Amino acid sequence: MNQLYETDFSEWIHQTIQLLQAGRWQEVDIPHLVEEIEGLGKSERRGITSQLTRLLVHLLKWQYQPQRRTDSWLDAITDARMQIEFAIADSPSLRTYPEAQPEVSYQRARQQATTQQTGLEIITFPEQCPYPLELVLPETWLPESE
Template sequence: MDSRIGYDDDFYAWTQEQARLLREAARERLNTPIDWEHVAEEIEDMGRSDAKALGSALKRVIEHLLKLEHSPASGPRLGWRESVVNHRIAAWDEIDASPSLRRKIDLARAHRDARRLAVLGLAQDGMFEDAVPQDCPYTLEQVLDHDWWPTNRHGLE
């Protein structure tokens, strides 16, 4: 294999490197019936889907951390905690399979999307949108830390 990046070491980085190598081979005009550009795109897209899965998991973690921190309701707190645990595991699965994805994380975007969802859910509890911070109050380390939980602003656990 020409690649310097191992498939089993970092899948996302491998897909991006393989797509680049395929495009280089296509420029060399090898006389084969392979649709190089589309094959390269498909391989690239496989890596992008992993990046999207990571972003989705982080969005859910942040959404439920925000609800746990800001909701005055006593329920469904256990469901939110379970969601945080499940999505932290999913995020770590993606990062472990593709460590280079960690550099692609857009925490501000994940928070922005998570905030929208949290605000909708918290409206049922009588919370106003301005009660949820505009900027992400959590670090990436906190979002990914299986043992870290925010303190509820209403004294609930």
């Protein structure tokens, strides 16, 4: 099973499932199974952080470039909120995870919202996240223009 993990991941998954369903615990590749399960948890958290960053980038753009607002920005804001909501619905234990991430996500969003996306200097945006999380996640809130 160890070699199969390295050469054909899909088949490794298939065989691992069969072994688990058959109760053949001694044949299961435990180290790799543990690694994969840990990776799933990290992936879910990374997904929430990524969507929160995406949401914050678009909220900054919305607030600081009102003349350039588009429906695609609203779509991105709505989609990021929905993706966070879906992730939490799938894993309710992650409900408080966004609360632990606003500054990490905001600093990434602030960086991305600079010259890459807006042409504005980083000093244009506040150093600390100006948006309370309880306003950011609900589906209808948008920041006011500067």
